[in-house]
Amino acid sequence: MAYYVNRNVKLTLWEKLYLPEIFRGMIITSRHFFVNLLGFIPFFLGKKKHREIFTVYYPEEMVDYPIAYRGRPVLPMKEDGSPYCVACGLCEIACPAYCIDIIPGENSGKQNEVERWPLEFTIDYAVCIFCGNCEEACPEEAIYMSNDCEISMLDRNKMKYNKEQLLTPVAELQDRIDFTRTMYAKWNY
Amino acid sequence: MIVDLIVTLVKILFILAVTVGFFAPILTWVERKQSAIMQDRVGANRADILGFTVLGLFHAIADALKMFTKEDFIPDGANRALHTLAPIVAVVPAILTFAVVPFGGNYSLFGKEVNLVIADLDVGLLFIFAIASIATYGYVIAGWSSNNNWSLIGAMRTAAQMISYEVTMGLTIIGVLMVYSTMKLTVIGAIQEDFLRWGIFLQPLGFLMFFTASIAENKRIPFDNPEAESEIVAGYFTEYSGLKFGMFFMAEFIEIVTIGSIMTLLFFGAWHIPFVSTASLLSIFDFLGTTGSNIVVMLIHVGVFFTKVIIFIWIQMTIRWTLPRFRYDQIMKLGWKILLPLSLVNILVTGIVILALQ
Numbered sequence: 398m399a400y401y402v403n404r405n406v407k408l409t410l411w412e413k414l415y416l417p418e419i420f421r422g423m424i425i426t427s428r429h430f431f432v433n434l435l436g437f438i439p440f441f442l443g444k445k446k447h448r449e450i451f452t453v454y455y456p457e458e459m460v461d462y463p464i465a466y467r468g469r470p471v472l473p474m475k476e477d478g479s480p481y482c483v484a485c486g487l488c489e490i491a492c493p494a495y496c497i498d499i500i501p502g503e504n505s506g507k508q509n510e511v512e513r514w515p516l517e518f519t520i521d522y523a524v525c526i527f528c529g530n531c532e533e534a535c536p537e538e539a540i541y542m543s544n545d546c547e548i549s550m551l552d553r554n555k556m557k558y559n560k561e562q563l564l565t566p567v568a569e570l571q572d573r574i575d576f577t578r579t580m581y582a583k584w585n586y
Numbered sequence: 587m588i589v590d591l592i593v594t595l596v597k598i599l600f601i602l603a604v605t606v607g608f609f610a611p612i613l614t615w616v617e618r619k620q621s622a623i624m625q626d627r628v629g630a631n632r633a634d635i636l637g638f639t640v641l642g643l644f645h646a647i648a649d650a651l652k653m654f655t656k657e658d659f660i661p662d663g664a665n666r667a668l669h670t671l672a673p674i675v676a677v678v679p680a681i682l683t684f685a686v687v688p689f690g691g692n693y694s695l696f697g698k699e700v701n702l703v704i705a706d707l708d709v710g711l712l713f714i715f716a717i718a719s720i721a722t723y724g725y726v727i728a729g730w731s732s733n734n735n736w737s738l739i740g741a742m743r744t745a746a747q748m749i750s751y752e753v754t755m756g757l758t759i760i761g762v763l764m765v766y767s768t769m770k771l772t773v774i775g776a777i778q779e780d781f782l783r784w785g786i787f788l789q790p791l792g793f794l795m796f797f798t799a800s801i802a803e804n805k806r807i808p809f810d811n812p813e814a815e816s817e818i819v820a821g822y823f824t825e826y827s828g829l830k831f832g833m834f835f836m837a838e839f840i841e842i843v844t845i846g847s848i849m850t851l852l853f854f855g856a857w858h859i860p861f862v863s864t865a866s867l868l869s870i871f872d873f874l875g876t877t878g879s880n881i882v883v884m885l886i887h888v889g890v891f892f893t894k895v896i897i898f899i900w901i902q903m904t905i906r907w908t909l910p911r912f913r914y915d916q917i918m919k920l921g922w923k924i925l926l927p928l929s930l931v932n933i934l935v936t937g938i939v940i941l942a943l944q
Contacts (some may be wrong), residue, residue, distance in 0.1 A: 419909065430624045432625055433626060
């Protein structure tokens, strides 16, 4: 069906007078003006945390991302500073962009110590597509999507994060861990 | 003689400081910030000095610095002399109008009568119109000398629009003239000491038409066809950059102030507070002596005048950010078919009423 614009709209006398409708429009805009203006004052006095205006001063202020948000993948860190990762390589295989690179290290038969761990764990964020497949693939809950998305660099090589840069205290990721546990349980992964 | 000269110089400096020094830069900030707040945005707030942004007020300084340091570009094929002359012709009349605008009454300071107007002409009102029409030449010269199609279209639109609305403006003013029976702006201001003789009560239709026509004269939305961004780039100042572009903008912002002051002067009681006469104000501050009370009253009057001007500036800004642009034929229709007959009817009705009251 073709879009039809009626260019011969019959205006009522009230609308033809222009002025009443102009005043109506001006009242609407002035109302916004004064409501927002008065909304500013408690904010600048520190009485209120939020303005009436929704615009966020981005670098200074941040919005809270929803928990399902997939930022850069990171490795949760144990209390002693070691990763949960056992260097099985499942995330490496699951990754559709091949951005994960793991060099595994192996225990040479010592008792009461971890059997496998990553010697090197590199994620190239220049290649990563933030799909979250690594998180789903991981059997050890050892890689999680954080809510950090500000990873711009001037140098392409700096986009490659090594193990030390990737390790994040597990407490910071606790919300995401709880979320993924419920979600993956629900979908019967 | 010397004292007169000094007093006049002080008045000229005051007007220049208020219009060019204060209003023109501050209005660039006001326009951004007010439009932002009206549209639920935050507005200009990035320019800072040592981390202090002061609600983005430094944007005025940043703008001025940018204008000063930009390349002054003159396109090939442009008429260099006229291209340079045009912004001057546009901005000078805007400032010159203030020569006859009284921003206060008559005060005796140190045994001397001081009239707060630079040139108290007998034909002050005519002078304003004569000077304001000169600005049209500036815009037409700018459009023609730029050697650019958009500029020329903008200039033609400017000429057509300004001439059409000047007719309405002039005829509207005749109503005001008939009511006050004088062209001297100081006298018109002084008459309005009586609240019931404010122009808005004597000439309500005249006020609306004058306001419409003066916004059209200033080429601001909803009458901004001469510089319609979405149609003809920037109209007559497409080829301008740097301080010349800034001068066109300054002319626009000063004209906002001019419109506000003329509106205040003719229709909203000039420097008077409603129901408070100058004599009663003087008697309140009588304990300060003649000069002292006169100084206080003068300051109050100047403050009241500029408060009214600021309110009118706010109304103009609100209109600018509320209404969409008229189409070209709608502007011409409004000017010639609606406002012109209405202003003639206004004159007729005013004449009949004056005759009946005699």
